[in-house]
Amino acid sequence: MRLGRSGNLLVDLHIDAPLVGGVLLLCAxxxxxxxxxxDHSLEVVAKQAARMAxxxxxxxxxxxxxxLRLARWSPIIYAIGMVLLVATAIVGTGRGAHRxxxxxxxxxxxxxxxxxxVPLTVAWFLSxxxxxxxxxxxxxxxxxxxxPGAFIIEQPDLGTAILVMAAGLLxxxxxxxxxxxxxxxxxxxxxxxxxxxxxMHDYQRQRIITLLDPAADPLGAGYHIIQATIAVGxxxxxxxxxxxxxxxxxxxxxxxxxxxxxxxxxxxFGLLGVLVLLAAYxxxxxxxxxxxxxxxxxxxxxxxxxxxFTLFVYIFVNMGMVTGQLPVVGVPLPLISYGGTSLVTIMTxxxxxxxxxxxxxxxxxx
Amino acid sequence: MxxxxxxxxxxxxxQLFTRRVxxxxxxxxLLIGVLLARLVYLQLWSHDHYxxxxxxxxxxxxxxxxxxxxxxxxxxxxxxxxxxxxxxxVVPEKVEDVDQAIGRLRQFIALDDDQVTRFRAELRQRxxxxxxxxxxxxTEQEVAVFSVNRQQFPGFNIAGRxxxxxxxxxxxxxxxxxxxxxxxxxxKSIDPAVYAGTTHIGKEGIxxxxxxxxxxxxxxxxxxxxxxxxxLRVVERSPPGPGRDLHLSLxxxxxxxxxxxxxxxxxxxxxxxxxxxxxxxxxxxxGFDPNEFVNGISTRLYQSLRDSPDRPLFNRALQGLYPPGxxxxxxMAAGGIETGVRQAGDRVFCPGFFRLPNVLHKYRCWQKAGxxxxxxxxxxxxxxxxxxxxxxxxxxxxxxxxxxxxxxLGVKTGIDLPGELAGLVPSREWKQRARKQPWYPGETxxxxxxxxxxxxxxxxxxxxxxxxxxxxxxxxxxxVAAIEDPAAGSHEEVEPVHxxxxxxxxxxxxxxxxxxxxxxxxxxRGTARxxxxxxxxxxxxxxxxxxxxxxxxxxxxxxxxxxxHLRDHALFIAFxxxxxxxxxxGIIVENGESGSKxxxxxxxxxxxxxxxxEGGLDAPG
Numbered sequence: 001m002r003l004g005r006s007g008n009l010l011v012d013l014h015i016d017a018p019l020v021g022g023v024l025l026l027c028a029x030x031x032x033x034x035x036x037x038x039d040h041s042l043e044v045v046a047k048q049a050a051r052m053a054x055x056x057x058x059x060x061x062x063x064x065x066x067x068l069r070l071a072r073w074s075p076i077i078y079a080i081g082m083v084l085l086v087a088t089a090i091v092g093t094g095r096g097a098h099r100x101x102x103x104x105x106x107x108x109x110x111x112x113x114x115x116x117x118v119p120l121t122v123a124w125f126l127s128x129x130x131x132x133x134x135x136x137x138x139x140x141x142x143x144x145x146x147x148p149g150a151f152i153i154e155q156p157d158l159g160t161a162i163l164v165m166a167a168g169l170l171x172x173x174x175x176x177x178x179x180x181x182x183x184x185x186x187x188x189x190x191x192x193x194x195x196x197x198x199x200m201h202d203y204q205r206q207r208i209i210t211l212l213d214p215a216a217d218p219l220g221a222g223y224h225i226i227q228a229t230i231a232v233g234x235x236x237x238x239x240x241x242x243x244x245x246x247x248x249x250x251x252x253x254x255x256x257x258x259x260x261x262x263x264x265x266x267x268x269f270g271l272l273g274v275l276v277l278l279a280a281y282x283x284x285x286x287x288x289x290x291x292x293x294x295x296x297x298x299x300x301x302x303x304x305x306x307x308x309f310t311l312f313v314y315i316f317v318n319m320g321m322v323t324g325q326l327p328v329v330g331v332p333l334p335l336i337s338y339g340g341t342s343l344v345t346i347m348t349x350x351x352x353x354x355x356x357x358x359x360x361x362x363x364x365x366x
Numbered sequence: 367m368x369x370x371x372x373x374x375x376x377x378x379x380x381q382l383f384t385r386r387v388x389x390x391x392x393x394x395x396l397l398i399g400v401l402l403a404r405l406v407y408l409q410l411w412s413h414d415h416y417x418x419x420x421x422x423x424x425x426x427x428x429x430x431x432x433x434x435x436x437x438x439x440x441x442x443x444x445x446x447x448x449x450x451x452x453x454x455x456v457v458p459e460k461v462e463d464v465d466q467a468i469g470r471l472r473q474f475i476a477l478d479d480d481q482v483t484r485f486r487a488e489l490r491q492r493x494x495x496x497x498x499x500x501x502x503x504x505t506e507q508e509v510a511v512f513s514v515n516r517q518q519f520p521g522f523n524i525a526g527r528x529x530x531x532x533x534x535x536x537x538x539x540x541x542x543x544x545x546x547x548x549x550x551x552x553x554k555s556i557d558p559a560v561y562a563g564t565t566h567i568g569k570e571g572i573x574x575x576x577x578x579x580x581x582x583x584x585x586x587x588x589x590x591x592x593x594x595x596x597x598l599r600v601v602e603r604s605p606p607g608p609g610r611d612l613h614l615s616l617x618x619x620x621x622x623x624x625x626x627x628x629x630x631x632x633x634x635x636x637x638x639x640x641x642x643x644x645x646x647x648x649x650x651x652x653g654f655d656p657n658e659f660v661n662g663i664s665t666r667l668y669q670s671l672r673d674s675p676d677r678p679l680f681n682r683a684l685q686g687l688y689p690p691g692x693x694x695x696x697x698m699a700a701g702g703i704e705t706g707v708r709q710a711g712d713r714v715f716c717p718g719f720f721r722l723p724n725v726l727h728k729y730r731c732w733q734k735a736g737x738x739x740x741x742x743x744x745x746x747x748x749x750x751x752x753x754x755x756x757x758x759x760x761x762x763x764x765x766x767x768x769x770x771x772x773x774x775l776g777v778k779t780g781i782d783l784p785g786e787l788a789g790l791v792p793s794r795e796w797k798q799r800a801r802k803q804p805w806y807p808g809e810t811x812x813x814x815x816x817x818x819x820x821x822x823x824x825x826x827x828x829x830x831x832x833x834x835x836x837x838x839x840x841x842x843x844x845x846v847a848a849i850e851d852p853a854a855g856s857h858e859e860v861e862p863v864h865x866x867x868x869x870x871x872x873x874x875x876x877x878x879x880x881x882x883x884x885x886x887x888x889x890x891r892g893t894a895r896x897x898x899x900x901x902x903x904x905x906x907x908x909x910x911x912x913x914x915x916x917x918x919x920x921x922x923x924x925x926x927x928x929x930x931h932l933r934d935h936a937l938f939i940a941f942x943x944x945x946x947x948x949x950x951x952g953i954i955v956e957n958g959e960s961g962s963k964x965x966x967x968x969x970x971x972x973x974x975x976x977x978x979x980e981g982g983l984d985a986p987g
Contacts (some may be wrong), residue, residue, distance in 0.1 A: 131379045173390070176382040230423065233408040233416025246424045246590075271409040278398065289391055293384065301383055309390050316397050323404045 014063040014358035022284035027052050030336035036243045037257040037264040051340035055347030062351030066359045067300045074120035081117040084110035085151040099155045111152045111160045112345045118148055119167035119306040127299035132176030141172050156201050159330035166313045170306040208327050225324050227252045232266040232323055239270030257338040259330055262322040281315055291357045300356040307349045424590050429563030432582030435609030437542055443618045445538050451529035452504040459494035460521030467519055474511045495596055502661055530660045536653035540681050541845055543571020544656035560584055572845055574784045579849055582609035613848040615644030623975040624649045627968040632956040634682035636828035637972055640950045642862045643841035650682040685787045687821040688954055691910030692749045693939045694816040696834055696879045698757055699742050701769035703875035707760040710878040713739045716752035722807060729755050729811050746882025747892045751815050758814025763805055767793040772868050775822050779829045780842040789826055792819035827939050827952025833868055835941035835950045837876045840865035883908050884944055894966035907940030907969055909961030933957040938965030942973040949976045
């Protein structure tokens, strides 16, 4: 791989223009909403911009690696991630939850690594197998997904666990797992739901109760949902205007820069703004689907499809949660919410998509 | 179960993958549709509902209390002022350790345990960023000491606010009254919109009766608050409409002279301008300092005022009920002529007592030796009781009741003060109702000299004096002369309230009565002739003595034999000058024993002062 071969910088840097364009658009929206949600704090915006730069660097860097190399490294990353997860369970830090691992000055969530490591590893694992996968393969795959998932649930961080497992299971879905098995799994879930209820943490149960009836506890658990709903609803068709959201600026809205930033967006930009935002996301998502469809090997298309739809899961869970359709599970809005960890993960994932798209020709030629 | 080796078939896998991606994409679009449906529901369908909720969330309306109107006297003296008083407030969130800080503060400012307990109670209820009062009414020295050391007390602040102050204190308390904190009963009766933000309300006197004028209208500021209720900014402000000022007809110089003339004795003095009904002096002695009541009187002080035998909180001028005694004789005399039962020249022989036909009981004249032959003028000048026993017998209780009621006794004068009492003029109907007894003829005689059941207030006495001064023209007493709105620049004079004319239509009745009253002070044998000596003007009066307990037949008691608080009350009504009178007074000196000795000199003193002030007739000396 030599740089400058085509003379086209985009091609040489393995940049996929539509994808990067969509990402930049979303980042721009993200920073402007954040400026409003942080009460005009340029400091917060600058910090987030720095994280975006870091994420962007990571995205470009990963894009330079060929999918083949990524596939080979997958099990190693997975193994490292598992070690760190175990370590976190033992010596982790965090308020009421062991999520963070401190290594010298570095402080990070090993569960973030698994958001990519799990789908990569499952895709690597299934890529040289006969597909649709047989039952034993499905079992092995489920194990690959469930073990880290269980650790993350135990932290407890339901939101991340859902995303990690969704990414892994999506690979299985795209690998062609039979509908019968899917139906069976859903049936098992329905049967096990009551059991799950009793094994849940109180805060998780509370979230589900609150989702069903936020008015029952308007000052406690329902407060988030009620205030977010007011913010969204009062935005109307065209919104209250940038920096004019009262719900957010008057501190009625909790977590308004992070998980609930979509409420700020809805309040200030209205339904019209939401349509624009969804269009930007769809640009990225459709590009991801295209990349997956055009991918030339099993690993590439599995991981591309999984990452693309995981991104959608992110978006849907966050928006569903803010608009009161899903329980509050602590999933940030991709590329918009304040925070560095998931931002870098998402952009790295998009880097993988770019790698798949930009390395196609070389694979054919080899 | 081995179905044999299967070959990897890329095209089949690709087809499968493509189908799955399409299924997932369809699912994705479906979920986006669900999301959009929800957003349309929230943002379009329920938009109005959520807009309302969001507005309610952020806007609070905070009231701004108006500045209370000021009260001035006729001579321009400020009687009720709004002064800045200082209080020490604490914002808990800015104080690290409240208890420790209060402990340190005690080195500089005296705090009693009550104040600290009350503060702690509020501390638990209020929000962390609210200022909570710790001590009210800081002295200037406390303010200074705190200011010097304030850097040691972050979160402690001195706040100034307007507080009602009565510069003349007890001198004007009976008329002006006072304001106090709104209590629960008042809270129910006031308009919450008008009183939002107001802490004090008129409790007594002018402060109460002119509450609406003085209070003004509340202003509002619409503020934006956050979820904690902290005020972030003022969105809109509508300033309060300050209360209007009152100009009383009271003259502080006359008032001071009236208080001085009582020389510390218990009693009441009301002075009116007959032509207008204007209250020029209004005294109830002893008084109390109304300033003590404004921000809550201490329990100990209140108990001492309430339980004092001198009853300083009792408004004698307005609510004190006294038998009018001989002060009703001018009205009786006028009624006698009007009804035709007497002519001015008719004479009655006074042997020192009066007897009803076939009754042994002697109704005694105060002059045991008797007055001899007495006509109307002399009957007033010497206050002959027998003349009025005889007159009362001829008039009868029914006509007496009508007559005295016409002169304003037994009914409220309609003064612009709260809590006025009507007193009592007895009638057959009243006795049947109140005592379940018929009226006895002897009672007519006793009430004919203002004893028995008769009860009047000092204000009513002054009013009757003013009616006689006006020769029957009734003009209700009123304390407020003008209402001024400094903001609007308007000045509205309060018009006299005409209460009609007393039904004494014969001019000779007035002539005789006024002559008789003139003789009282300036006649050779008048009961109060001693007090008129040297007066440069002509005036008229009538003494009265209110017995506090009945003296048995054939027993003579000297006042020295009677304990002070049971001695007779001294009464006097008077007006001056004789023609075009400027001042009418009603005076009562409790346990003053004799109207002529205790009460009449007061009237003279007031006339001297007032006529000099009015620039009319100068009094010598």
